[in-house]
Amino acid sequence: MARGRCAEVPTALFFPADGGGVAAAAKICSDCGVRRQCLEYALTNRISYGVWGGASERERSRLLRERARTRPGSRRDARRRVGGPAV
Numbered sequence: 001m002a003r004g005r006c007a008e009v010p011t012a013l014f015f016p017a018d019g020g021g022v023a024a025a026a027k028i029c030s031d032c033g034v035r036r037q038c039l040e041y042a043l044t045n046r047i048s049y050g051v052w053g054g055a056s057e058r059e060r061s062r063l064l065r066e067r068a069r070t071r072p073g074s075r076r077d078a079r080r081r082v083g084g085p086a087v
């Protein structure tokens with residue numbers, strides 16, 4: 001994101017080769033003014049690599065699964081509404 005704090009540091013910082021680098025990137029994102037927009041962009045476009053909006057690949061994957069489970073019209077949501085078991 002052009003207006004983000006990430007524009008001030010090398011891009012490679014947001015694509016760490018190990019889990020330790022995620023913390024450094026997330027720290028930069030922590031007080032960024034466009035953090036939410038950045039995260040939403042990554043979720044909407046299913047970007048699977050790097051740190052976006054302060055969230056790692058694993059964190060974004062978890063967020064997408066949670067959204068799918070609670071999205072109106074999903075199988076799980078439909079079962080909840082009719083009193084069936086949630087799977």
